[in-house]
Amino acid sequence: xxxxxxxxxxxxxxxxxxxxxxxxxxxxxxxxxxxxxxxxxxxxxxxxxxxxxxxxxxxxxxxxxxxxxxxxxxxxxxxxxxxxxxxxxxxxxxxxxxxxxxxxxxxxxxxxxxxxxxxxxxxxxxxxxxxxxxxxxxxxxxxxxxxxxxxxxxxxxxxxxxxxxxxxxxxxxxxxxxxxxxxxxxxxxxxxxxx
Numbered sequence: 443x444x445x446x447x448x449x450x451x452x453x454x455x456x457x458x459x460x461x462x463x464x465x466x467x468x469x470x471x472x473x474x475x476x477x478x479x480x481x482x483x484x485x486x487x488x489x490x491x492x493x494x495x496x497x498x499x500x501x502x503x504x505x506x507x508x509x510x511x512x513x514x515x516x517x518x519x520x521x522x523x524x525x526x527x528x529x530x531x532x533x534x535x536x537x538x539x540x541x542x543x544x545x546x547x548x549x550x551x552x553x554x555x556x557x558x559x560x561x562x563x564x565x566x567x568x569x570x571x572x573x574x575x576x577x578x579x580x581x582x583x584x585x586x587x588x589x590x591x592x593x594x595x596x597x598x599x600x601x602x603x604x605x606x607x608x609x610x611x612x613x614x615x616x617x618x619x620x621x622x623x624x625x626x627x628x629x630x631x632x633x634x635x636x637x
Contacts, residue, residue, distance in 0.1 A: 443535060443536050443537070443633070443636050444515060444518055444537045444538075444539070445536075445537070445538050445539070445557040445558070445629075445632065445633070445636070446511065446515075446538075446539045446541060446555050446556050446557055447464075447538060447539070447540050447541070447556065447557060447558045447559075447560070447629060448540075448541050448542075448546045448547065448556045448558065448559040448560060448609075449461045449464075449540060449541070449542045449543075449546075449560050449562070449625075450541075450542075450543060450544065450545075450546035450547055450559065450560065450561050450562070450609070451544065451560070451561045451562030451563060451612070451614065452544065452562065452563055452564060452569055452595045452599075452614070453497075453544055453569065453573060453591060453595065454564070454569055454572035454573045454576060455562035455563060455564045455569065455572075455614035456562055456564075456614045456618065456621060457542050457543070457544070457562055458475070458542060459618055460560075460562070460612075460618070460621050460622060460625060461473055461475075461540050461542040463618070463622040463626075464540055464622070464625060464626060464629070465540060467622075467626055468538050468540075468626075468629065469530045469532075469533035469536050469538070470518070470522060470527065470529050470530055470533055470534070470536055470537045470538060471527065471537075471538040471539075471540060472514060472518070472521055472522055472525050472527055472537075472538070472539050472540070473539070473540040473541075473542060474507065474510055474511060474514070474539065474540070474541050474542070475542050475543065476502060476507060476541065476542060476543020476544065476545065476546060477543065479502045479503045479504065479506055479507045480496070480501060480502055480503075481501055481502065481503055483580060486501050487500070489590070491589050491590050491593075492589070493583065493585075493586055493589055493590040494580075495590070496580070496590075497544070497545075497590060497591050497594035497595070498545075498594060499545050499548050499549060499598075502545065504549045504551075504552075507549075507552075508549070508551050508552060511539065511541070511552065511555065514537075514539050515539075515555075518537035518539070519537075522537070536633060538629070541556075544595070545598055546559070547559060547561070547602045547607045547609065548598050548601065548602060553607055557632060557636075558610065558628065558629065558632060559607065559608065559609040559610065560609065560610050560612055560625060561602075561609040561610065561611050561612065562612045562613075562614040562621075563611060563612070563613065563614055564613075564614035564615055565615070566592060568614075568615060569587075569592070570587050570588075570592070573587055573591065574587075610628070612624070612625070
C-alpha cells in the first residue's frame with residue numbers, strides 16, 4: 443500500500459513541525475518539502491504589489507516536485523533507501539509519502555494523488571506574529587506580509603475551495619501534541635481501512 447499525505451496550509455501554521463513528528467512515527471515514511479522546489483531568486487518575478495512573488499505557484503518548480511513524487515511512487519523502497527529511511531520489515535508493504543508545503547493543492551497534477559489532504563489554518567494576527575519571529579534566507583522586506591503573503595494565501599485558499607478540493611482543516615493554534623495525535627490517529631485509521 444502506498445499513501446500520499448498532504449500537509450498544507452498557511453505560512454507559519456505548523457506544517458513542518460507536524461510533518462517532522464509524523465515522519466518519526468509512521469512506518470516507511472518519506473517526506474518531500476515544497477520549499478525545496480523554489481526557483482532561484484533571479485527567476486522570481488516582481489509583482490504589481492512591488493514585492494518578489496515568492497508566494498505564488500509560479501515561484502516553484504512544480505514539475506520537478508511532481509517528478510520527485512513519481513520517483514517515490516515508482517519505487518518507494520529505493521526512494522526510502524536513497525533518503526536514509528530504513529524500511530521496517532513488519533510493515534514492508536506500507537509506504538507513506540508526506541508532502542509538506544503552502545501551495546500543495548493548487549497544482550492540478552498533484553491534487554488527485556493524495557490519500558489525505560490536511561490544511562492548517564491560523565488567524566491573521568497569529569500568523570503575522572509567527573512570521574515576524576522567523577528568519578528566512580531571503581529576509582522579508584517591510585510590508586511583505588500584509589502586501590503579498592496574506593493576500594496570496596487568501597487567493598489560493600479561495601481557489602482551492604472553489605475548485606472543490608477536499609481537505610481536512612486543522613486549527614494551527616492547537617498545541618503541537620494535539621495536532622500530531624489528531625493526524626496520526628487519522629492516518630493510522632486510513633492504513634487499517636486500506637488493508
